[in-house]
Every structure is written in C-alpha cells, then in structure tokens.
Amino acid sequence: MTAEVASRRGDTPHAAPRPTWSFLTNHPVILIYVTQHPESTVRSTAVGVRLTERATLAILRDLDDELLVERHRSGRRTTYVVRYERLVGMTGAGSPTNAAVEAVVRALISISPEALAASKKRRPVSASDSAPRVGSWGFFTNHMALLISIARAPTMTVRELAIATKITERAVMSILNQLEAEKIIVRHREGRRNRYTVDLDAFRAFRGWSYDTWAMPAPLIDVAARGIRAIGRG
Numbered sequence: 001m002t003a004e005v006a007s008r009r010g011d012t013p014h015a016a017p018r019p020t021w022s023f024l025t026n027h028p029v030i031l032i033y034v035t036q037h038p039e040s041t042v043r044s045t046a047v048g049v050r051l052t053e054r055a056t057l058a059i060l061r062d063l064d065d066e067l068l069v070e071r072h073r074s075g076r077r078t079t080y081v082v083r084y085e086r087l088v089g090m091t092g093a094g095s096p097t098n099a100a101v102e103a104v105v106r107a108l109i110s111i112s113p114e115a116l117a118a119s120k121k122r123r124p125v126s127a128s129d130s131a132p133r134v135g136s137w138g139f140f141t142n143h144m145a146l147l148i149s150i151a152r153a154p155t156m157t158v159r160e161l162a163i164a165t166k167i168t169e170r171a172v173m174s175i176l177n178q179l180e181a182e183k184i185i186v187r188h189r190e191g192r193r194n195r196y197t198v199d200l201d202a203f204r205a206f207r208g209w210s211y212d213t214w215a216m217p218a219p220l221i222d223v224a225a226r227g228i229r230a231i232g233r234g
Contacts, residue, residue: 019208021178023144023224024216026051027137028104030059031082034069035112036217039079048214062137084109090139100148100227101139107223142167144224146175147203150185150196151232157193182206198232200225 022029026049033048034040040048046056060080063069068087069080090105140148142165149156149164158176162169176196179185183202188195203225209216 018210019178019182019206021141021143021175022208023141023147023206025138025141026055027059027062028139029216030056031063031068031087032108032216032220033214034080035082035108036214038081039072040081041077041079045080048211050211082112084112100144100224100231103223103227104139104220107219108217111217111219142171143175143179146172147179147184147198147228148231151198151228154197154232155190155193155195198228200229203228 024032029049030045030051033045037044037048042053042057042060045060046053049056051059060069060071064071064080066086067083068090069082072079072081087105087109090101145165145167146161149161153160153164156164158169158172161176162172165172167175176185176187180187183199184206185196185198188197204218204221209221
C-alpha cells in the first residue's frame with residue numbers, strides 16, 4: 001500500500017479525522033456497501049458505513065420497499081443482497097445530476113462481485129425494472145449539487161449558486177468554505193466576481209471516501225470525477 005493510499009484510508013497514525021460531510025447521501029452509501037459486501041447484515045453494514053443500526057435498518061427497509069435489495073432469512077440471521085436487475089433502472093435524463101447518477105450506477109454494476117452471477121441467476125431485466133427512475137431519496141448531497149453547478153458555470157455568485165441548487169445562500173457559503181478547506185475548489189478573484197476551479201485530483205483524494213474498514217471503490221470516484229469534467233467542458 002502506498003503512503004498516498006494509506007493516508008486516504010486513514011491508516012496512518014497522523015491521518016486527519018474524516019469530514020462530517022460527504023458527496024453521497026446515506027442511501028447510496030449503504031447500497032454501495034452491500035454490493036461490495038454480499039450477504040451483509042444490519043450490524044455489519046452499520047459498522048461499515050458508520051451509522052447506527054437503527055438508521056441503517058431504516059435505509060435498508062427503504063431500499064427493500066423500492067426492490068433494490070432483498071432480505072434473506074437464515075435461522076436468526078437476516079442478510080441483504082442487491083437486486084442488480086432493478087438497480088439498472090436507477091438512471092435518469094434531463095439534468096447533469098441524473099446523468100451523473102446513471103454513470104455511477106452503471107459503474108457500480110460493472111465492478112460489483114455479485115453482478116455477473118446475479119444476472120445469470122435472477123430473472124431477465126423487465127421493462128418496468130429498466131425504466132429510468134429516481135428513488136424517493138436523494139443520491140447526491142448539496143455538496144455534490146454545488147460542485148456540479150460550479151463545473152457548469154464557474155463564475156456564478158453565491159446568490160446564483162443558491163438559486164441553482166435550491167439551498168440557502170448561507171448554506172452555499174458554508175459548503176464553499178468546506179470544499180475550499182479540502183482544496184477541492186480553488187477561488188480566484190476576477191474583478192467583482194469570484195471564479196472557481198475544481199481540482200479533480202483533490203476530489204478523488206477526498207478523505208470522506210474512506211471509512212474505518214473500507215473505502216468507496218476507486219472506479220466509482222473516477223466515474224464521478226469524469227462526469228464533473230464532462231459537465232465543465234459542456
């Protein structure tokens with residue numbers, strides 16, 4: 001393991017604490033964890049994603065209600081696996097955010113250890129499963145929404161960013177400060193306006209991608225970074 005990777009995962013004794021904010025909401029984090037840890041229990045998932053068992057169970061129930069995961073009972077043990085044929089439908093069109101969700105979901109399917117086996121064992125993907133849909137929960141946090149808005153229009157004011165992301169100006173200022181502290185965005189003064197550039201290397205190295213016992217798969221982070229770059233070029 002290189003020093004860079006060890007630092008990113010928090011393995012070094014001097015590693016900074018993990019930020020309290022993230023680019024993904026807890027629902028996709030748990031979904032991704034289960035894809036990487038087939039037959040996960042509520043307890044093991046809660047430990048892995050650093051949530052309480054109560055919060056983890058509530059999210060798993062949401063994912064179960066949307067047919068994205070299946071529960072399996074073995075004696076007194078309940079485990080969860082992802083329904084990949086249903087996950088295919090977690091896409092969207094018409095906005096950069098939905099396009100980013102689609103790209104991340106497809107990358108997740110391609111790297112998940114159970115995806116190929118699941119495609120062979122489970123029923124074929126139906127039209128209802130593959131139809132584009134967005135869950136009742138958000139996939140990205142306001143931090144990602146703001147980063148996407150900055151990539152699209154680097155000179156937007158705080159007020160304009162607040163309108164674009166539908167959050168308060170105060171929240172925008174707080175998020176901008178957090179992104180700057182992680183060096184994910186760099187602020188440049190141009191006349192009476194600020195111009196922001198996104199540092200995708202810093203985005204990939206963000207400490208929040210790593211948890212105590214596992215890290216978000218690098219291919220997913222790379223896909224998200226490429227999506228941000230594509231939005232900026234568009």
